[in-house]
Amino acid sequence: MNMDGGRRVFHRFGSSSSSDNGGSNNSKQQKVCFHWRQGKCTRYPCPFLHSELPNAGSGKRAHQGLGAEENQRGGRGGLRRSANYYFNNNNNNNNTWGRVQSQQPVSSNMTTVKKIEKLCNHWVQGSCKFGDNCKYLHQWSTGDCFSLLAPLEGHQQVVTGIALPSGSDKLYTGSQDETVRLWDCQSGQLAGLVNLGGAVGCMLSEGPWVFVGLANLVKAWNVLTSTDLSLNGPVGQVYSLVVGNDLLFAGTQDGTILAWKCNVAANCFEPAASFKGHTLAVVTLVVGGNRMYSGSMDHSIKVWSLETLQCIQTLSGHTDVVMSVLCWDQFLLSASLDKTVKVWVATETGNLEVTYTHTEEHGLLTLCGMHDSEAKPVLLCSCNDNSIRVYDLPSFSERGRIFGKKEVRSIQIGPGGLFFTGDGSGQVRVWKWSAEQTLTS
Template sequence: MIISEHRPFQSLTQTGLDSPYHSLNPRTQESTMDVEGNKRVYQRLGHQKVCFYWRAGNCNRFSCPYLHRELPPPQSIGGDAAKSKPPHGFADDQHLTSRRNPNFSSSSTWGRAGGDRVVKKTEKLCSYWVQGSCNYGDKCRFLHPWSTGDCLSLLTQLEGHQKVVSGIALPSGSDKLYTGSKDETVRVWDCQSGQCTSVINLGSEIGCMLSEGPWIFVGLPNVVKAWNTQTATDLSLNGPVGQVYTLAVGNDMLFAGSQDGTILVWKFNAAAHCFEPAASLKGHTLAVVTLVVGANRLYSGSMDHSIRVWSLETLQCIQTLTEHTSVVMSVLCWDQFLLSCSLDKTIKVWFTAQSGKLEVTYTHNEEYGVLTLCGTHDSEAKPVLLCSCNNNSVHVYDLPSFSKRGKIFAKQEVRSIQIGPGGLFFTGDGAGKVRVWKWLAETTAAS
């Protein structure tokens, strides 16, 4: 049975015995109804089932036929004992008032095995809390913070984008944060105040962003925009076919993965202060959605389920990895390893074997498809992997153990993660929200 987060309060006339959840089977149970003025009293004989909704802390049924306590009732009900207290399921006027008004406070703990019962949380963000309308407070079964674990804290939230945040950039020497979105805008944020200082409308969906030194690169359909934040240089790099989904820089070259499966390469000309076309790498049969440079190699992941390894010296493909069974969403270089994630619900760790070829040395399974990977170090300089999954959460893992440190939750999927200075990092989600996080120092118990 699927239970919704919050069941709307229903009128008392809709919560009688005709309810599909609270029904009495005349073959197995007996019930008598005594009418005393306007009061309806239900007496049940021998019912041993504890109310599932009461255990969750959100039963709002009047005359509930199920137990609102953990201990079973006495073996027999009748005589003076039955007259000395209301039958189970009876609600007095005070209890009815508390049901009508969730903020009603009372010292009474009727129907509860202690008023301070701890509610077991489920690892799901409370949608009512997100909207600012959850009345359950600490008793809500769903999460009310944006993260779990004690390793990080949320500093602030930047709002303004109307669609998914597809890129975050922090150019060196600048006190500004740049964010791009599929709402066709780039927003510029002041790092001191957190205020948006300007909005640049590009007229097309932004597929990705990258900063390298003072340069900011923006991937758009059929073009890459290049801005220099120090010299105010504005360049357009033509050549891509379709949306540019990913960008990477290495060996003074700029790489762009496009929708038609081609990787375009530009070489930076320092004398002319421009980017000149250098090569076009072909081999993928579908869109290239992720690129990373490391160990004198370029690694490309594609919708064709493969990863291609390219030599930065010759710009030739030297190996094709085909172990993933769905779209390769992100690739990451860490130490001597390559990490890749996919919508096939796995993260694969690759290591160079004696043959010189990359082979899978470990596969980490996730419950949902994996969207993006980001490597960083925590406040103790320990390597950490941020892993965004297709269930609106980011898992925080220690490396290389993959032991879980915590989770970050969002209203929609997190598509962009960017590391900042001083233990900061940024996440951008499908709702257009950019959140700023900071790693916390580990606390040690006093000896």
């Protein structure tokens, strides 16, 4: 590094070309703008280079782009998947999700500028002047294992639920903007709008039923019969819903978990049980086998027997809000704002203990387990830095990342390799797993 006219510049690697004569134009060819490297050069035209590497064919060794990392792929354990596999895909013959936006290849820019794995805010706003030379990402994901098919615009606040009911060709999305939107699964166009008069805390679909968690209420819609029910009893906002053992469970703001049983003959839901034990709101629920697991703002996870309806164990390994719980094979996975994902396994006594802790740099919001295009289990971990990390299981080798305008609060699996994300800006995105690329020499 030297000082030139009071401005700091960096010399490019390698000796000067024999054709360099020291003129102003040639001087620019030999120096990289210090301010540009920090992403804040405002001079136009700038007398220094706004690029890092020599042109192809210059005789210098080229820098290779970031290729697909060889990931360790352990076990083919099955992730517990929701019952929402009735989305009308038709093997992509008629599906037009992909007509809105295609994904740009990751490697094209990597040979010019080494990218920082962070979304460029100026690019998001459509005003980045650096183009391909920007050191931040100008794409919504990294990795080549999935692609963005379409963004669904309309919600004005954070998307808190996504549902795919059986027997419907509509995608349901709920938001804190007090609406539920229905999207046509073939065109991606808005097909309906329901104003609820209250923020949506969560959504769940089971068979033809769509359940919506609201303040002091759960709405239940049957998309086949057009039945519209209101389930009373919750105190405060309903943050989580799950179905198990023929019961509907709702985690509420006051720490209580309420249960209803569906009366098919009367076409209604009857109160069945009330689970008390958490001291703060229950924000996540999952059912595995004959047990239900609840995560709470009180930093704990409780294990409930669906046979006795009693709490049989309290897990206290997290030091902040437990935001998401997930069952995978014989394991329980939990994610917390304490920046960890914990893997729990049952001991010989039947109690759950932590067998592995995965640490992130940011707090975790949502876990979603699914299978990739080769039926291998993967884990999607939404963090509060507006990104989703995608990991192989059980190795936790990273496959790629997905970025949102704001934090992603909802992830929902679809059929045929589709999945959906909803972020804090109100945007819903449709993604699809890609077939593994085979590298050839």
